[in-house]
Structures are given as C-alpha cells and as structure tokens.
Amino acid sequence: MLIHVGDERNGTIDSYLAAALSTIAGALNAVGFLVAQSFTANMTGNLSAFADEVARGSWRTSVGFLLLLALFIGGAALAAAFISFGEQRGIRSIYAAAIxxxxxxxxxxxxxxxxxxxxxxxVLVGSLSLVMGLQNAVTTLISSSRVRTTHVSGMATDIGIGLAALLSPGGSKDAALPKLRLHVLTLSAFACGGIGGAMLYDHVGTWLFALAGGCLLAIALPEVFRARQLPRSD
Structure with a gap:
C-alpha cells in the first residue's frame, strides 16, 4: 500500500490506501472542528474565510486562516522534499516513513x-493542517495523483465527471468506472471518518488524536519494515 509507486500500483492497492487514510483524515478534520471550530483539511473554506475576514477588516482573524493555508502547503512541501530525497537514494520505504x-x-x-x-x-489546528498537507502530498505522489485523501472538492468534481462519462452514449465507461469507484470510496471514507471521529470524541475526548496517530503508525511501520526487505529501486 505504501511501497509500490505510480504504475506499479493497481486499483486494489489504491482503494486500500484511499479507504484507510481518508477515514483517518476525515476523523481528524471533524474533531479539529469540534475542538477549535476550524477545519484543517478544507483549504477552500479557509481561503474563503480569509477573504471574508479581510473584507470585514478583521485582520487578526484573517491571518489565522492564512496561516492554516500556509501550514498545509508547508506540510505538502516537506513531504515532497522528503520523498524526493528518499527516491534519489532508492529508499523504497520513504513513503511509509512519511506516513x-x-x-x-x-x-x-x-x-x-x-x-x-x-x-x-x-497550535492544534496548525499542527493538524501541517499533517493534512503532508498526508495529501504523500498519497498524491505515490499514486500519480489518483488518490488525494483530503481533497474533497476535487473528488466531488471527479465523481461528477465520472458520472457524466457513464451516462454519455459515447463515454468510455470501462475507463471511467474504476476511477469513479475510487473517488466514491475516498469521499465516503472521509465522511464516515468524520462521523465516527465525532462520535468517538464524545467517549474518549482528546485521546482520539492519540488513537488516530496509533492507527497511522500501525499502517505505516509494517510497510517500512517490509520495504526494507526489498531491493532498492534504481
């Protein structure tokens, strides 16, 4: 799931990646909002809120939304630089190490x-924005942009395009259906993660973040060890 890159991957691997990481991203996004009233994966909303606060003259508030966007971008940049460093050295575990x-x-x-x-x-929403950017960059790079675990607007758009391809008389249904299934799965996992995270937060409180971190480590660490048993890539 976190070893094979690009064309080495198949639909099943991408589906597992999308389901697992989108569920966790949805939970973190929802609970971040419950705790701090800010979304950490919704950069479209944060940029819109920044523009709205600037128009109102609320400069201090607007800077907060801009900072969340900057941290998301920073997390993506850090992930991309880390992965580039690893790929140049043929380290197959680099994607798993990032997660x-x-x-x-x-x-x-x-x-x-x-x-x-x-x-x-x-600090809470800033940290979550950073890791959401990191996660989205990792899934985007490892899947050649087929999987984006926090990019809900893009997934919804792709679902619409896929539905049009299926319904159009001249549409390429065989090519559109696998993509449509993947995007529906990703969007559904994100929504289910948000619902489950919010419900679980009522019972365990902020321990939910530790639980989410443990789940990410449980996904990534076996992949790190497994990748180290494989030969380095050229």
Whole structure:
C-alpha cells in the first residue's frame, strides 16, 4: 500500500490506501472542528474565510486562516522534499516513513492534549493542517495523483465527471468506472471518518488524536519494515 509507486500500483492497492487514510483524515478534520471550530483539511473554506475576514477588516482573524493555508502547503512541501530525497537514494520505504512521521506527530499531539488542556487552539489546528498537507502530498505522489485523501472538492468534481462519462452514449465507461469507484470510496471514507471521529470524541475526548496517530503508525511501520526487505529501486 505504501511501497509500490505510480504504475506499479493497481486499483486494489489504491482503494486500500484511499479507504484507510481518508477515514483517518476525515476523523481528524471533524474533531479539529469540534475542538477549535476550524477545519484543517478544507483549504477552500479557509481561503474563503480569509477573504471574508479581510473584507470585514478583521485582520487578526484573517491571518489565522492564512496561516492554516500556509501550514498545509508547508506540510505538502516537506513531504515532497522528503520523498524526493528518499527516491534519489532508492529508499523504497520513504513513503511509509512519511506516513509514520505523520502518525508520530498526531500521536504526540494527542498525548500532549490528554495530559494538559492548556495547548492553544491555534497550535492544534496548525499542527493538524501541517499533517493534512503532508498526508495529501504523500498519497498524491505515490499514486500519480489518483488518490488525494483530503481533497474533497476535487473528488466531488471527479465523481461528477465520472458520472457524466457513464451516462454519455459515447463515454468510455470501462475507463471511467474504476476511477469513479475510487473517488466514491475516498469521499465516503472521509465522511464516515468524520462521523465516527465525532462520535468517538464524545467517549474518549482528546485521546482520539492519540488513537488516530496509533492507527497511522500501525499502517505505516509494517510497510517500512517490509520495504526494507526489498531491493532498492534504481
């Protein structure tokens, strides 16, 4: 799931990746909103909110939304640089290591939150925006842009395009159907993760972040060890 890259992948591998990481992303996005009233995977909304606050003259508030966007971009840039470094050296575990790093950050955030409620909301949503950008970059790069686990607007657009291809008399149904299934799965997993995360948060509170971090590590670390048993790529 986190070893094969680009054309080495098939629909089943992409589906597992989309389902697992979109579910976790949806949960983190939903609970981040419950805790701090800010979405951490919704950059379209954050940019719109920034523009709205600027128009109102609320400069201090607008900077917060702009910072979330910058952190999301920064997380994506860090992931891309990390992966480029690993690929240049033929390190097949580099994608799994990036997701493991995300899991470590989220786990640490959950432990800090659970031991002390003094952490600011801006630190929370900023950290989550960073890891959402990181995760989206990893899934985009490893799948040649077929999987984007936090890009809901893009997935909804692709679903619409896929439906049009299926319904059009001259549409290429054989090519459109696998893509449509993947996008529907990704969108559904994100929504289910949000619902499940919100419900679970009512029972475990901020320990949910530690649980999410543990799940990311459980996904990534076996892949890291498995990739190290394989020969380096050229």
């Amino acid at each position: 493991a790093a995300e899991g470590g950050i989220v786990l640490a955030l959950g432990l800090v939150l659970s031991s002390s409620e003094s952490i600011s909301h801006m």
